[in-house]
Amino acid sequence: MHDNVAQVEQRVGATVRDFVAPALFRRTAPVDITAWEVPDEPVPFADAVRQEFEPFEAGQAWSKPWGTTWFHLTGPVPAGWGRAGTTVQLFVDLGFSSLMPAFQAEGLLYRPDGTIVKGVEPFNHVVDVEGKSVDLYVEAASNPNMLEHFFVSAAPAAPGGMAAALPGTFLPAPPAHTARLGSKATAGSAPIYTLRSVLLVERDLEVDALLADVTVLTGLMRELEPSLPRRAEILRALERMCDAIDPDDVRGSVAAARRELAAVLAAPAHATAHSIVAVGHAHLDSAWLWPTRETVRKCARTFSNVLDLMDADPGFTFACSSAQQFAWVKEFYPQLFDRIRERVAEGRFVPVGGMWVESDTNMPGGEALVRQFLHGQGFFLREFGLLSREAWLPDSFGFTAAFPQIARSAGTDSFLTQKMSWNDTNRMPHHSFLWEGLDGSRIFTHFPPNDTYGSDLGAADLAKAQRQYAEKGASNVSMTLFGWYDGGGGPTREMIAAAHRTRDLEGSPRVTLGSPAEFFAEAKANLARPDVWSGEMYLETHRGTYTSQARTKRGNRRSEHLLREAELWSATAAARGLLDYPYEQLDAVWRTVLLQQFHDILPGSAIAWVHEEAEENYRRAGEELEAVIAVAQRALAGEGETTVVFNAAPVADGDVRPLAAAVGGTKPVVRPKAVPDGHLLENSRISARFDAAGFLVSLVDVASGRDLIPPGEVASLLQVFRDKPNLFEAWDIDRSYANTVTELRAPAEVRIVGDALTVRHTHGKSEIVQRFRLAADAGELQIETAVDWHEQEKLLKLAFPVDVRAEHYASEIQFGHVLRPTYTNTSWDAARFETVAHRWVHVGEPGFGVVIANASTYGHDVTRTTRDDGGTTTLVRQSLLRAPKFPDPDADQGAHVFHTTIGFAATPLEAAAAGYRLNLPQRGVRGDHPVEPIATVSSPSVLVESVKLAEDRSGDLVVRLYEAQGARAEVTVGLGAPFSSAWRTDLLERDLGEPAWSGNEPITLELRPFQITTIRARLTR
Incomplete structure (x- = not known):
């Protein structure tokens, strides 16, 4: 009893490693293996089992990146197996790594009749064997490990799926070949996995229970203060457990070893212990480092694992968001969906979120966020007869101030996320609170205080939740989401075993398996006067996601506006009896657009395959919607040769109702003219003067005579910055980017081409052509920026210094706008150095202001400086392009076209009009009457x-x-x-x-x- 703590811990570890863990499987036996490799994309079970399977052995390599191999496993259960105290299982190791759960090989087991048994995952290797023989098929997916160069871990996989992923060390950048795995075209064809082991095993349940006991107690001991008697009590009990284990008869001594731990496991928690409601979870990304087709299969693996656990433990509840994932299972795995439906009816498989996918909330338009709920809640209501009461976005990259109103009006009354714990500068002050949105709507919000959506219910996670919970003294309950995450299979039997042992355990928070509804009911009841957070929840990281993968963002913006037009004109025509409304067609396009607003697709943080697919989907959606719009507009315009202009320009700048169609032509464009020392574009409202180098040096409001461009400045200036974030390339823009800038001030060519002043620049391997145009009577100068981009790890911005002093600038968000400071008084201001805006940004003084609108850009930064003459220059910059190398090494390479306008707008309402005009261009249709x-x-x-x-x-x-x-x-x-x-x-x-x-x-x-x-x-x- 005189060993020090370190020595005792070392002895416990050695006892478990050398004696207890090897005794988990009493006996093992081989099975027969045959295999068939799928030539290309995955095939259904019925097609696979008709193929010619060849003999296969453990130790053989299988499947190229993104490939699939079907294994057929057969064999008898040896006589005498499965006696009392044991269970017979099939152990499958496809060549798993202990590194991470989600980013590697996975398998789905089928019976010969095609029914699904469960998935096999890196930390979930086993399946219970029914009857006296094994006859199972495994659909094995050889998904490449896209994160292998981001984490290093020395934790080897333990038998029986007992290993847990240890925290890794981030490396700054993976080699290029890793990112090349993100596209089938560049991934190669060499096998990337070796089938390590397929065995029948006889699992000793008492040894299994001892391993769970020791895991919980050793974890708890490490979290307790060294001076606490409880810590010493656990330490000595573990030491007695080691004494009780007989190395020559481990199985015969396990019961005695467990008795040495019984007393410390039975000691009840303190009366003031933190209460945790543990909810099963998987956070299954709908696409990320894998394509959506693989997510469909991940859903089947994860959900079948969950159902298997529910069969074994009636107290286990699982929360699942994303109606899209339910819809995939219904389409591709109908029998599995029927089983899910039964558990939903019991209240154990809980649909949450109410959205089609766990979308980004910064960049989807207002109507798109509404449709996320309309389609998601609609699916839940049709299929399950219920609406989700919990909005659920654990991993989205910041949260718009419009969200509380939208979520509340879509049937939810609670909201969950943990992503704000990722802030790089300031810590959010609450874990349970009321979040107040733009209009004053409030929604009860919870952040799990252990800062994860994938707990293993280990002592460290539980202690962290208790330690960090911000509402101590006012409330004492939080939620923990447990399960392997990001597509890794969800909860495991080991996690549930830990939950049962910490239900009422001295030194630990009390853990109760429960549902989101049970947690929120308790949290609201216990927190009588919650604090309030008002406005957007800006995530102080992942600022690059406003800009990465510009084509995906352009496709989203264009699709949203085409859908707006298609619905508007189709509804108008249908209401007047001119055609049938294309419900199914529009719904199908909406579901595609909503899927691609997932928080790793629209933000630009997925592999090349995902973005290639998104661009193709947007192309098809555009063609389909253009046809729908054309049909409706032709029906409305009637027969004739007069031009009927749809999306007719508003009567006044503040009149934003582009819902009518008028007879007449579109407005002509003013031709640029050469003037001394430069060029001029001018109409009755604005005068834009360019110097000889093609730079915008003056923009005058004709009515007031006021020049928008500060003395000595040029607007529409292209700037290139070094953009090499410390960690997440596609996700982040680090504050240091601004330290290195190259301004393109020496154009290669300036000339008038047609109706545009054209200025061509070169930079590195890239070419940028700007075209400036001005429509007659327009209030904004049009700027087209065509980029052939071949830089890497560079950020391209378009800069507009304006002679306006503003304390705040207005950025359009969904159904309104937010005001953000142009100054940096606090650390919260300083951290907001890159922000998101939809169609426009407005900077104004009372009675005067400027609007800078865009057709596809989201990232912006706005700052101000004081000039020597005492005036204030406010700098508005659009972030046009990035060039991250991971996870897509070719991100943003190639041709892009951006459309920007700059003009005068006294108020944000006038700015909104400019945003509509740019994003809803006029359409001329032959007809005979206005609409x-x-x-x-x-x-x-x-x-x-x-x-x-x-x-x-x-x-x-x-x-x-x-x-x-x-x-x-x-x-x-x-x-x-x-x-x-x-x-x-x-x-x-x-x-x-x-x-x-x-x-x-x-x-x-x-x-x-x-x-x-x-x-x-x-x-x-």
Whole structure:
């Protein structure tokens, strides 16, 4: 008893390693193995089992990157196996690494009749054997380990799936060949895995239980203060356990060893111990370092593992977000989906989130975020008869201030994420609190205080939750999500065993297996006066995701606006009896767009395969939507040779209702002209002067005579920065990027080409051509920036210094805008050095301002300086392109075209008009009459964002609008089709139970600042 603590710990480790763990499997026996390698893409079970399987042995290599090999495993269970105290299992090691759970080989086991048994994963190797023989097929996926050069680990895999991934060490950058694995075209064809072991095993349940006991107690001991008696008590009990183990008869002495631990395991938790509701979870990325086709298979593996655990443990509950993943399982694995449906009805397999996917929230448009919930909740309601009450985005990269209103109006009343724990500068002050959105809507929000969505329920994670919980004294309950994450298979039997042992254990938080609903009910009841966080939750990392993979972002923006047009004009035509509304076609495109808003696709942080697929999907969606728009507009315009202009320009800059179609031509463009020392583009509203080098040196508002460009500055200046983040290339822009800049101030060519002043630059291996245009009577200068980009680890920005002093700048977000400071008083201000905006940024003084709008750009930075003359220069920069090398080494390479406008806007409302004009260009269609708008509003601050027909196929007209200025508004809504009644709904198009309007009375509303309102009308024909 005189050994010191380190020696005792060392002895416990050696006892487990040398004696206990090897005794886990009493006996082993081989099975017969045959195999068939799939030539290309995966095939269904029915196709695979008809193939010619060849003999195969453990130790053989199998499958190229992204390949699939089917193994057929057969053999008898030896006589006498499976006696009391044991269970017979099949142990499968496809060549797993102990490095990470999600980024390598995985398998799915089938019975000969095609029913799914469960998955086999790096930390979940075994499956229980039914009957007296084995006859199983394994669909083995040879997914390359894309993170092998980001982590190093010395932890070897232990038998029986007992190993846990140890924290690794980040390396700054993987070799290029690793990223090349991210595309089938460059991944190669050599096998990358070796089948290590396939065995029948007889598992000793008492040894298994002892291993779980020791794991929990050793972990707890390490978390306790050295001076605590409890720590010494556990230490001595473990030492007695070692004494009780007889190396010559381990199995015969295991029961005695467990008795030495029984007392310390039975000691109850302190009355003040933190309470943890443990919810099974998998955080299965819908695409990331694998394509979506592999996610479909990951869903089957993970969900079958979950169902297997539920069969064994009636107290286990699993939370699963993303209706898309349920839909995949329903389509490709219908029998598995039927089993899931049964567990959903029991309340154990819990659909959460209410969204189609766990989307990004920074860059999807307002209507797209609504449709995430409309399609997600709609699926849950149709398939399971329920709506999710919990919004669920554990890993998205920051959270828009519009989210609380959208989530609350879509049927949820709680929100969960842990991503804000990734902040690089400031720590969020709460774990359970009310999050207040742009309009004042509030949603109860929880951050798991152990800062993970994939706990192993080990003592370190539990202690961290108790230690960090910010609401101590006001509340004492938090949630922990447990399970291997990012596609690695979800919870395991070892995790559930740990949960049972820590249910009421001295020195540990109390752990209860439960559901999200149970946690949120308890948390709300215990936290009587929660604190409030108001506004956006800006993530102080991953700032590069506003810019990476520009083609994906351009496809998203364009698809959103094409969908807006397709729905608007189709609804208008259908309401007037001119065509049938294309419900199914539009729904299918929406689901594609929503999938690609997943938080590793739209942000640009996935492998090349994912982005190649996204670009192709956007191309097809664009073609399909253009055809839908053309059909509707031709029907509305009628027969004739007059030009009918759809998305007609608003009457005034503040009038943002591009819902009508007028007879007449599109506005002509002013031709640039040469002037002394440069060039001039000028109309009745603005005058843009360029120097001889093609730089914009003056932009004058004709009405006021005020020049927007500060003295001695040039606007629309191209800047190239070194962009080599310390860790996550596609994700991050480090603050140090600004230290090294090259300004392109020596153009290769300046000339007038057609209606544009054209300025050509070269930089490194790249060429950039800017074209400046000005439409007659337009209030904005048009800038087209065509880039043939061949730089790597560089950031391209477009800079606009303006002679405006502003304390804050306005950035468009969903259904409104946020104000952010142009100064850096605090660490919170300093950390916000790269921000997201949708279609426009506005910088203004009272009565005067500038709008810089874009057609596909999201990343911006805005700063200000004081000039020697006492004036203030505010610098607005758009982030156009990056060139990260991981996970896609060719990210952003090649041709791009960006569209920007700069003009005068006294208010953010006028800025909004410029954003609409740029993103909804006019369309000229041959016809014979103007088209009256289907929806009008009387207030210039109320904008119509969406017009469609109802999801339930009733033919009801749905109009979504919002207050855009940030002030109260009274508005009358006019409908351009006869209706019998109209009423307000939530975002799921459900009646709010308020008095309806009849068809002969005006629809009048009073809106609070930034309020979203949906009107539904029963049309008469």
